[in-house]
Amino acid sequence: MSNVPISSAAKPASRPLFTRDIFLQFGVVWAFVLLLVASAILYPRVFDPNNVKNILSQSAPVGIVAVGMTFVMIGGGFDLSVGAIFALGAVVFAHLADPLGLWGAAGAVVVASTICGVINGLIVTKLRVNPFVATLGTGSAFGGYAFIYSDAAPQVPNDFSFQYLGTEAWFGWPISIYILIAVFLIGAFVLARCTYGRSIYATGGNTEAARLSGIPVDVLRASTYVMTALCSGIGGMILSSRLGVGQADMGGSIALDSIAIVVIGGTSLLGGEGTMWRTAIGLLIIATLTNVFDSLAINNNYQLVAKGVIVIGAVALDIYARRIRT
Amino acid sequence: MQSTASVLPATAPEPDRLALQATGVEMRYSGTLALKGVDVQAEKGTIHALVGENGAGKSTFLGIIAGRVVPTRGTVRIFDQPHVFGVPRQARRLGIATIYQELTIVPALSAQANVFLGQVKSHSGLLDERAMRRRFEELAAEMSVSIRPDAIAGRLSVADQQMLEIMRGIQSGAKLLLFDEPTTSLAPPEREALFRLMRQLRGEGTTMMFVSHNLEEVLDLSDVVTVFRDGNLSGSAPRSEWTKPALIRAMVGHDVVENRRVERAPRKPGAAPLLMATGVTVPGAIENVDITVNPGEIVGIGGLVGSGRTSLLRALAGLEPRSTGTLSINGEAAKWPETPREALKSGIVLVPEDRKAQGLVLGMSAMDNIAIGRFDAVSRFGVISNSKMNQKSRAVAREFGFAENRVGTIVRNLSGGNQQKVMLGKARFRGPRILLVDEPTRGIDIGAKDEIMTTLRRLADDGLGIIVVSSDLEEVIAASDRILVMAEGQKVAELDQATQPAKVQDILNAAFKVMTHE
Secondary structure, three states, X not given: OOOOOHHHHOOOOOHHHHHHHHHHHOHHHHHHHHHHHHHHHHOHHHHOHHHHHHHHHHHHHHHHHHHHHHHHHHOOOOOOOHHHHHHHHHHHHHHHHHHHHHHHHHHHHHHHHHHHHHHHHHHXXXXXOOHHHHHHHHHHHHHHHHHHHHXXXXXXXXXXXXXXXXXXXXXXXXXXXXXXXXHHHHHHHHHHHEHHHXXXXXXXXXXHHHHHOOOOHHHHHHHHHHHHHHHHHHHXXXXXXXXXXXXXXXXXXXXXXXXHHHHHHOOOOOOOOOOHHHHHHHHHHHHHHHHHHHHXXXXXXXXXXXXXXXXXXXXXXXXXXXXXXX | OOOOOOOOOOOOOOHHHEEEEEEEXXXXXXXXXXXXXXXXXXXXXXXXXXXXXXXXXXXHHHHHHHOOOOOOEEEEEEOOEEOOOOOHHHHHXXXXXXXXXXXXXXXXXXXXXXXXXXXXXXXXXXXXXXXXXXXXXXXXXXXXXXXXXXXXXXXXXXXXXXXXXXXXXXXXXOOEEEEEOOOOOOOHHHHHHHHHXXXXXXXXXXXXXXXOOOHHHHHHHOOEEEEEEOOEEEEEEXXXXXXXXXXXXXXXXXXXOOOOOOOOOOOOOOOXXXXXXXXXXXXXXXXXXXXXXXXXXXXXXXXXXXXXXXXXXXXXXXXXXXXXXXXXXXXXXXXXXXXXXXXXXXXXXXXXXXXXXXXXXXXXXXXXXXXXXXXXXXEEOOEEOHHHHHHHHHXXXXXXXXXXXXXXXXXXXXXXXXXXXXXXXXXXXXXXXXXEEEOOOOOOOHHHHHHHHHHHHHHHHOOOEEEEEOOOHHHHHHHOOEEEEEEOOEEXXXXXXXXXXXXXXXXXXXXXXXXXXX
């Protein structure tokens, strides 16, 4: 933060402006801290290790989807089909766990979700359909296929070893938490340090400039959809593994939740801006809120209302902060 | 700022004879003065032409009168009423209608609906289609155009769309009509029809003011011509006192400030041309243009906006997929570039005109921008090495006089001049053989301008071939060894400065000659 903003030269006092800038940039962190304080007062057990484990393992599936969503959105895209791919991942995993075993079924999920992602990527970049419409359509199609594939019946494997990923623990912590953290770390590393990640920022920030610079923008944007689909499939797999069943209606609120997580973190809907740690904070905010609401026995319907208000408030704040910063 | 001006009539006309009276109008755009306090008057029932080089301030002035732009200083009275700036609706109420150069039609609506956009004829809340149809046909007859009222506007030719725009301007019976280059997309018969109509309107007492680059047209049509130069009036006089050379002189000015001519190293003779493109054609923009660039040479392209100079650069850079031509690099045939990647492969790098839309990713740091598209050069196994990127981007930043300790700054927070240096650094980073530079000094201060031009010359001395396009003709002359003059999509002249230094007048004369011959 050594770059003092240029505009400070015009103002007499540069110090308050500096802190204001810091405040605007890390606003979401302060919001999370505030939430933690409030939670500690309302529900003191929130920091109990068992509760923390609970929060994290519950939010692992949607958190993994949010990592992929971060890539798509920084690349200037949008993906509404994640819920359907999530559900498809869940039913494919549960259905194939008996014949193929745990790792065979996991491989099948990877293949199926990759195919979904390639379809999304091609529709958006080759047919030039608006991502919103494209993934709304493919979401319907993939979701429908998940029902067809599973005969609209819950898939319950006989071999319970497929619950390994969702229920077992290493060193006292659920495996799903390790997977969640690993996916976040890999995502953060690729986004922040790899040429691939940097090119995604450039593509989302200014597609035309990126194209003129020789970046293969279409391939890159398509790849972000593949990655998101992959994350969604893995997320669905983990949920079905945890619940012991794969069902085609499991993706219900995944799209809204994962987008909310990314957006609350402060990643711009316009692309080109955002980071993985922001998504991590967004996930923690949503997860903590849900946990506290649940423990206070607040009706789920109220939670939905609160979530909606928070998402809109976060985006409005982000737009406002952006406006006064420039 | 010498005295080509002051040809204004000695006795000012009575206020009630004036349609427009502008006093001390000044316009400042973030530090640069586009208009430096001009006074313009227009009498009722006259046609008033505004001419000047690009950036002289004429369009800004028109925008102020149209009610689109709010001036920083000055007053304007319209028919002796004070003008309210920045409220187009209010301007319309004062009797002003504006026909913009960039089309503002709604493509999905019918021709008729476009003409009555925002000013529909209605009867107690219901659209009066019959009245509108009648007026439409009346106007079409007056202008001798044959556009069906039900035609979907988006499917009409650009010329027809332009006619709709004009019909919209005059259907409301405005008393002061403003035209921003009304004829650029019109064919000669349509042009004639428009002129006829303008004369007829003048006979009915309508006042008109128009901006044009076509001096023939200006001398043919107007009663008064006002010339802008560098945000000042350099002359305003009745048509009878002007000739074409006098207009050009007033546009360019006597006191031409010489751009500093950059010293160049002696050229190595006998080398094969670095770039040779022949028959370059972009449908609808340029036709059959040949261009050669030798190693160590800067070729300037002179011409007005719309002459096709930017299209030529874009075609060479692989940005015009519909373009055709043949290309050879270093004497060897190369594939005609159809994508930017193909152009880059041939060593052709474009520094685009529009920094914000095409050049830079504003939210990223200067060093990221320098390395964009070449992240592989600063990474190992796909992982970016920050120290490598820092070090390499500092090296190119230094070359262009960009403060190297600022390579980490987000580009959005840099000044225009520094952004331009980042763009040039980015182009340099790709190790080009041929650099195409479009408007390298637009909107930047004189110091940065000088640094940039000096660096370009140094790059040429290192053996690069450079093509420069600039609206600032003096800059083109100062920077280049050879100048191609373009007009209406064709190359109309080639001036070799090794044999004879060119003057701005030479370029303008060459550019305007084509317009005469149509």
